[in-house]
Amino acid sequence: MILVTSAEMRAIDRYAIDEIGIPALVLMENAGRAVAEEVIRLESRRQRGRKDETRAPRWLVLVGKGNNGGDGIVAARHLMESGYAVHLLYATPPDDWQGEVAVQRDLAARIGIRSSVYEPGMRIHWEEWDGIIDALLGTGASGPPREPYASLIREACASGLPIVAVDLPSGLNADTGETADPCIRATVTAALGLMKRGLILYPGAEMAGEVVVRPIGIPEAAVKQQQVRTFILNEALLAQRFGAATPPIREADTHKGTYGHVLIAAGSKTMSGAGWLCSKAALRSGAGLVTWAVPELLSLPLAGTLPEVMISGLPDGGSGQWSSIGPQALVEMTARKQAMVIGPGMGRWAGDTAWLRTLWESIELPLVLDADALNMMADSDEPLASWPKRRHPTILTPHPGEMARLCRISTEEVQRGRIELARRFAEQHEVILVLKGARTVVAAPDGSVYVNTAGNPGMATGGSGDVLAGMIGGLLAQGWDGTAAAAAGVYWHASAGDRAAAMRDSEASLTAGDIIEAL
Ligand SMILES: NC(=O)C1=CN([C@@H]2O[C@H](COP(=O)(O)OP(=O)(O)OC[C@H]3O[C@@H](n4cnc5c(N)ncnc54)[C@H](O)[C@@H]3O)[C@@H](O)[C@H]2O)[C@H](O)CC1
Numbered sequence: 001m002i003l004v005t006s007a008e009m010r011a012i013d014r015y016a017i018d019e020i021g022i023p024a025l026v027l028m029e030n031a032g033r034a035v036a037e038e039v040i041r042l043e044s045r046r047q048r049g050r051k052d053e054t055r056a057p058r059w060l061v062l063v064g065k066g067n068n069g070g071d072g073i074v075a076a077r078h079l080m081e082s083g084y085a086v087h088l089l090y091a092t093p094p095d096d097w098q099g100e101v102a103v104q105r106d107l108a109a110r111i112g113i114r115s116s117v118y119e120p121g122m123r124i125h126w127e128e129w130d131g132i133i134d135a136l137l138g139t140g141a142s143g144p145p146r147e148p149y150a151s152l153i154r155e156a157c158a159s160g161l162p163i164v165a166v167d168l169p170s171g172l173n174a175d176t177g178e179t180a181d182p183c184i185r186a187t188v189t190a191a192l193g194l195m196k197r198g199l200i201l202y203p204g205a206e207m208a209g210e211v212v213v214r215p216i217g218i219p220e221a222a223v224k225q226q227q228v229r230t231f232i233l234n235e236a237l238l239a240q241r242f243g244a245a246t247p248p249i250r251e252a253d254t255h256k257g258t259y260g261h262v263l264i265a266a267g268s269k270t271m272s273g274a275g276w277l278c279s280k281a282a283l284r285s286g287a288g289l290v291t292w293a294v295p296e297l298l299s300l301p302l303a304g305t306l307p308e309v310m311i312s313g314l315p316d317g318g319s320g321q322w323s324s325i326g327p328q329a330l331v332e333m334t335a336r337k338q339a340m341v342i343g344p345g346m347g348r349w350a351g352d353t354a355w356l357r358t359l360w361e362s363i364e365l366p367l368v369l370d371a372d373a374l375n376m377m378a379d380s381d382e383p384l385a386s387w388p389k390r391r392h393p394t395i396l397t398p399h400p401g402e403m404a405r406l407c408r409i410s411t412e413e414v415q416r417g418r419i420e421l422a423r424r425f426a427e428q429h430e431v432i433l434v435l436k437g438a439r440t441v442v443a444a445p446d447g448s449v450y451v452n453t454a455g456n457p458g459m460a461t462g463g464s465g466d467v468l469a470g471m472i473g474g475l476l477a478q479g480w481d482g483t484a485a486a487a488a489g490v491y492w493h494a495s496a497g498d499r500a501a502a503m504r505d506s507e508a509s510l511t512a513g514d515i516i517e518a519l
């Protein structure tokens, strides 16, 4: 499924209308009918609990002056046909409104739908209504709602009534998911035609309630010509775009050598668990063999703690520190390996940026860089753009703080523009970028972006990222394409987190180890 911006949606609508010739009023009719059906669906759920089930439901429609308002008026017409009591509350005097919304206004008047015009401060008897349709602002909105829309949105929110939002909650930025003050908090959002980015990105996702994408008759040809490059990550997408089955299928006549050997450089005195989790996750994602490299002093007490993994101690002069281990020792270990992960729980030391840069240039394998490895990169005096391009897939897995350091901007700026920032970074540096957080974004060097909606806040726990890095490394070792490994790794990691939370009947008690066990 694709995810669109307002501009993309408008261009797709325009193509359907101007090039294909579908009348705008037809699209609007389909849109309004879909909204009415969502209201009826919501009512049928609520009716079961209501005593006077026979009374006609009463819905108030808040109507803005654009096409979003037009959709709302159509919905009112269809609800009236289904026996609902409906009333149109126009946000501003509708006499000078233009275009399709004016057509709908006149139709509604002729069939006797009652209406009034909102004025801030007027008394609205909210208690007389069962629900509200928010048809104030849609994809044509720019900036926070202005008056009188803002006052009306505030009052609607305060009413406590269920709200069905037309296309998107008014006050929500359809492109970034930012929410204005005020913003409608919807029970259900009927997304018209296609899913808008803001409906799944936080904090917007929280205001959209249950989001239902409703077709409105926009032909595939209109969507295709727009060449949208942003997708929602799910099993269907993994199968269609990357040929990846969930769970992956293994051929019968194979052996451990078929599934590759991952080298993991991770862990330090206080964070050996990061390497443990990363190695175990690489195995659980199907890698044939995993070697975990650590400073020798640390390797001794780890012996036997992870029997399926080969733990390899690198001579450290008895210090137990990565600072005592030259990059060449790791480069030599890459022989007969198919992928490498560097960074989880490694810590930092003087000169580590140059150390990492040497590995960046010398490792001739698909590479995952996580955690401290990303901070080493971020501290480079030379801009990342001047680092040589690597021949093999390179996957960076920053959380927003690490991304902020890599881009030398604030974490807030990262969060405001997650999708486009990740896309630009991946294109510019020719890497695969996994920007973690609620709604992890995977961006490929060709500019395509995959947004993950699986997972839960229980996964915000120490070690969760080490598990992800290990999984991606494990898939790379099995010969997966870099973008496919990152996308599948992210989706399966999140799905395992959901499964683990369900098994425990709790998000809060989830640990990184539970995610591995749920894989
Ligand atoms: N175009 C189509 O074919 C279809 C569109 N559908 C629906 O239409 C909306 C988008 O409609 P549009 O007229 O472009 O914009 P809006 O209704 O969102 O409103 C624009 C309207 O509001 C004013 N305005 C803009 N920003 C603000 C603000 N911050 N505060 C107050 N007022 C604002 C502006 O002046 C405009 O007049 C789309 O979401 C769908 O719901 C149908 O789906 C059918 C096909």
Ligand SMILES: [K+]
Binding pocket: 068, 134, 135, 136, 137, 138, 165, 166, 167, 168, 169, 170
């Ligand atoms: K709306």
